[in-house]
Amino acid sequence: MLVNGSPGNLISIRDRGLLYGDGVFRTLRVANGAPLHWPLHYQKLLRDCAALGIACPDFSCLSAELDGLLQHHPDAVFKLIVTRGSGARGYAPDSCVAPTHLWDVAPVPVYPEHWAVYGVALHLCALSLGHQPRLAGIKHLNRLENVLAAAEFAGSDAAEGLLLDDRGRVIEGTRSNIFLISNNRLITPDLSRCGVAGVARDRVMAAAGKTGMPVEVREVALDELSAADEVFLTNSVFGLWPVARFEQKCWGSFDGVAKLRTALDVE
Amino acid sequence: MLVNGSPGNLISIRDRGLLYGDGVFRTLRVANGAPLHWPLHYQKLLRDCAALGIACPDFSCLSAELDGLLQHHPDAVFKLIVTRGSGARGYAPDSCVAPTHLWDVAPVPVYPEHWAVYGVALHLCALSLGHQPRLAGIKHLNRLENVLAAAEFAGSDAAEGLLLDDRGRVIEGTRSNIFLISNNRLITPDLSRCGVAGVARDRVMAAAGKTGMPVEVREVALDELSAADEVFLTNSVFGLWPVARFEQKCWGSFDGVAKLRTALDVE
Numbered sequence: 001m002l003v004n005g006s007p008g009n010l011i012s013i014r015d016r017g018l019l020y021g022d023g024v025f026r027t028l029r030v031a032n033g034a035p036l037h038w039p040l041h042y043q044k045l046l047r048d049c050a051a052l053g054i055a056c057p058d059f060s061c062l063s064a065e066l067d068g069l070l071q072h073h074p075d076a077v078f079k080l081i082v083t084r085g086s087g088a089r090g091y092a093p094d095s096c097v098a099p100t101h102l103w104d105v106a107p108v109p110v111y112p113e114h115w116a117v118y119g120v121a122l123h124l125c126a127l128s129l130g131h132q133p134r135l136a137g138i139k140h141l142n143r144l145e146n147v148l149a150a151a152e153f154a155g156s157d158a159a160e161g162l163l164l165d166d167r168g169r170v171i172e173g174t175r176s177n178i179f180l181i182s183n184n185r186l187i188t189p190d191l192s193r194c195g196v197a198g199v200a201r202d203r204v205m206a207a208a209g210k211t212g213m214p215v216e217v218r219e220v221a222l223d224e225l226s227a228a229d230e231v232f233l234t235n236s237v238f239g240l241w242p243v244a245r246f247e248q249k250c251w252g253s254f255d256g257v258a259k260l261r262t263a264l265d266v267e
Numbered sequence: 268m269l270v271n272g273s274p275g276n277l278i279s280i281r282d283r284g285l286l287y288g289d290g291v292f293r294t295l296r297v298a299n300g301a302p303l304h305w306p307l308h309y310q311k312l313l314r315d316c317a318a319l320g321i322a323c324p325d326f327s328c329l330s331a332e333l334d335g336l337l338q339h340h341p342d343a344v345f346k347l348i349v350t351r352g353s354g355a356r357g358y359a360p361d362s363c364v365a366p367t368h369l370w371d372v373a374p375v376p377v378y379p380e381h382w383a384v385y386g387v388a389l390h391l392c393a394l395s396l397g398h399q400p401r402l403a404g405i406k407h408l409n410r411l412e413n414v415l416a417a418a419e420f421a422g423s424d425a426a427e428g429l430l431l432d433d434r435g436r437v438i439e440g441t442r443s444n445i446f447l448i449s450n451n452r453l454i455t456p457d458l459s460r461c462g463v464a465g466v467a468r469d470r471v472m473a474a475a476g477k478t479g480m481p482v483e484v485r486e487v488a489l490d491e492l493s494a495a496d497e498v499f500l501t502n503s504v505f506g507l508w509p510v511a512r513f514e515q516k517c518w519g520s521f522d523g524v525a526k527l528r529t530a531l532d533v534e
Contacts, residue, residue, distance in 0.1 A: 001280060010277035011285065013268060013369050018278065018348070020410035021288030052411070053418065077356075081280070084414075089344075089373050091410065091417035091441055102280050106356050130461075131433060132397035134415055142409035143287035143358065144319070147351075148401055150358035151320065166398060174358055194397075 002065055002103040015100055017083030020091065021141035023100070024048040025081045026199075029108070029237050033074035035066055036236070040199045045082065048138045053093060054084050057101045069103055077237055079104040083141070111159070111238060119244025119251060120159035120233070125149040125174070128166045129194040137197040149174045159241065160233055162225075165194050170220040176235040177201035180220065180228035181256040187216045187224070200234035207263035225249075230256045240264075269332055269370045282367055284350030287358065288408035290367075291315040292348045293466075296375070296504050300341035302333055303503070307466045312349065315405045320360065321351050324368045336370055344504055346371045350408070378426070378505060386511025386518060387426035387500070392416040392441070395433045396461040404464040416441045426508065427500055429492075432461055437487040443502040444468035447487065447495040448523040454483045454491070467501035474530035492516075497523045507531075 001009040016022035026041045035041075042059050049056035062080070069078065081102050087095035127149045135142070145163075153161045160173040172178055172195045179201075180187040186208040191197050205215050225231060230251060231243040240261055242254040268276040283289035293308045302308075309326050316323035329347070336345065348369050354362035394416045402409070412430075420428045427440040439445055439462045446468075447454040453475040458464045472482050492498060497518060498510040507528055509521040 003280065009280050011280055013270065013276050013278055013348070013371055015285070016414075018282070018285045018350075019292075019408070020414050021408055022411060022414050025286075052415075081285070083285075089376070091413045092421040093414055093418050094421045104280055109356070127401055130397035130399035132412065134394055135411055140411055141286070141288055142411045144289060144402055144407055144409045145399065146358045147283075147287050147289050147360055148319075151360050154359035154361045 001105065002069065004100060004102070005061075005065055009104075011100060011102065012086055014086045015083055016085065016087070016093070016096065017081065017100060017141055021143070022052070022093070023054065023081055023083030023141045024052065024139055025079060025141060026139065027236055028078050028080070030070060030073060030076045030078055033070050035070065035078065037199055037203065038063070038066065040202065041080075041236070044139065044199055045080070048140065049082060051138050052084070052140065054082060055099050056082060057099065062101070065103060069105060073105045075108055077106045077108055079106065081141070109237065115159055115241055116239065119242035119254065121157050122173070122231075122233070122243045122246040123153035123156060123158035123161045124247060125152050125161040125163050127152065128164050128168070129171055130166060131193040133193055136194050137191045139196050139198070146174050162246070163195075164222060168222055170222055170225055171195045173233050176233040176238075176241075179204060179232050179234065180224060181230040181232075182224070182228045184256070185214045185216060187218070187220060187228075189220045190218050198235055200236050200239070203264060204234055204240070204260060207260055211259060211263045230254055232257050268372065269336065271367060271369070272328075272332055276371075278367060278369065279353055281353045282350055283352065283354070283360070283363065284348065284367060284408055288410070289319070289360065290321065290348055290350030290408045291319065291406055292346060292408060293406065294503055295345050295347070297337060297340060297343045297345055300337050302337065302345065304466055304470065305330070305333065307469065308347075308503070311406065311466055312347070315407065316349060318405050319351070319407065321349060322366050323349060324366065329368070332370060336372060340372045342375055344373045344375055346373065348408070376504065382426055382508055383506070386509035386521065388424050389440075389498075389500070389510045389513040390420035390423060390425035390428045391514060392419050392428040392430050394419065395431050395435070396438055397433060398460040400460055403461050404458045406463050406465070413441050429513070430462075431489060435489055437489055437492055438462045440500050443500040443505075443508075446471060446499050446501065447491060448497040448499075449491070449495045451523070452481045452483060453527075454485070454487060454495075456487045457485050465502055467503050467506070470531060471501055471507070471527060474527055478526060478530045497521055499524050
């Protein structure tokens with residue numbers, strides 16, 4: 001682990017990342033010594049920092065730290081956190097001069113192999129996401145909604161939980177984005193009121209575009225899910241998981257997912 | 268500062284307080300060697316921990332730590348944070364066994380003396396609070412809304428910012444609760460959808476009850492504010508601040524606030 005470029009695994013109890021969740025993060029997969037889609041992750045980091053008014057560390061600085069970590073951890077999951085740092089007491093951020101940035105390394109999680117092939121069970125979470133347009137899309141450190149939602153299906157056979165907003169519209173998984181394929185169109189929820197817009201989501205939309213598949217980013221009603229030809233989840237660690245079961249509905253054929261996977265592989 | 272009972276000012280970068288804002292806190296005033304309303308703060312801490320499923324440290328354990336700190340800091344502001352601690356990677360909280368708790372000490376903030384007597388200017392924040400009934404009322408560590416709202420009036424002559432919900436109803440200040448006095452009735456917003464229900468808010472309602480003043484906890488429309496006879500803000504550090512100015516409206520007489528202050532003093 002690195003904290004502000006130096007080996008360490010501790011931060012100040014006055015860091016606003018702890019006090020207020022005042023920061024952002026990225027989770028990236030490292031495979032065979034290469035950080036997958038690192039420039040895309042940096043772009044998101046930059047955008048998310050800007051949305052909160054946090055000074056984002058330079059690409060070159062973070063890339064150098066990343067290179068150092070890769071030597072020792074060629075296959076892993078890296079977490080990068082950037083917080084606003086420490087400042088005067090109170091919510092106002094104006095006294096903060098130096099952001100904190102840190103890297104943590106975790107082993108690649110091992111999932112049942114059949115999940116990626118035959119699909120996963122998706123749990124419908126009772127918790128619904130509140131609307132906050134000022135924070136929507138940002139991968140920030142205020143993640144209590146995700147924690148409470150994840151607690152709902154921990155220990156069950158569901159691999160992921162589906163989050164709706166407080167008007168019952170489909171938004172995302174607790175740690176993934178969601179896509180529907182209907183009549184050869186790719187559909188994913190609009191995330192302008194809540195949710196996190198991940199790198200894998202962007203990549204899937206771009207890959208669909210290249211294959212000539214129309215992409216719709218819009219409000220998605222819950223009943224559209226069960227009516228879809230295919231449903232799948234994406235994140236930067238597990239890639240793509242088809243959904244095999246949601247409520248009473250089962251799916252067994254994932255031709256659209258296979259096509260998108262191929263398009264992603266030849267990027 | 269104390270971290271899990273030992274002197275220190277650092278926590279693990281794997282603590283879920285940092286990773287997800289997965290924890291709660293209290294801010295209490297210490298005056299002449301006494302922690303003001305500590306049992307009330309502990310009650311709130313217990314309730315907030317229970318709402319998130321975090322094991323709250325014992326009253327006796329925290330009180331003993333508090334006593335130790337009081338010796339060295341008889342007049343100060345103490346912050347107590349309880350997080351879910353560290354566990355396996357991911358949002359699900361089930362692998363966490365030991366919560367983290369820590370104390371930090373800050374000097375008593377110095378405000379202009381006339382604020383408590385002649386009142387403060389209140390800024391109307393553009394940011395509106397999202398609804399999340401599962402988190403409403405809880406003093407948790409997901410405070411990015413407060414940070415963004417506080418940035419709006421930092422450096423202005425306003426002492427506090429007013430937060431509305433996304434339907435335009437009055438909810439709270441960025442670091443305080445708000446009350447209206449209209450026709451000798453005490454009115455404060457319902458906090459079942461968003462907002463933080465502070466100890467000072469409970470104390471003011473109890474004090475009003477003792478003086479025979481009817482108390483209403485309900486939805487409050489923005490135009491009720493300007494129409495009120497008096498408006499005031501409360502928190503555990505500054506106590507009560509009358510509002511002297513909000514938008515085009517000014518107030519100069521605070522008899523109701525004075526009466527409530529007296530009732531609070533003779534508790």
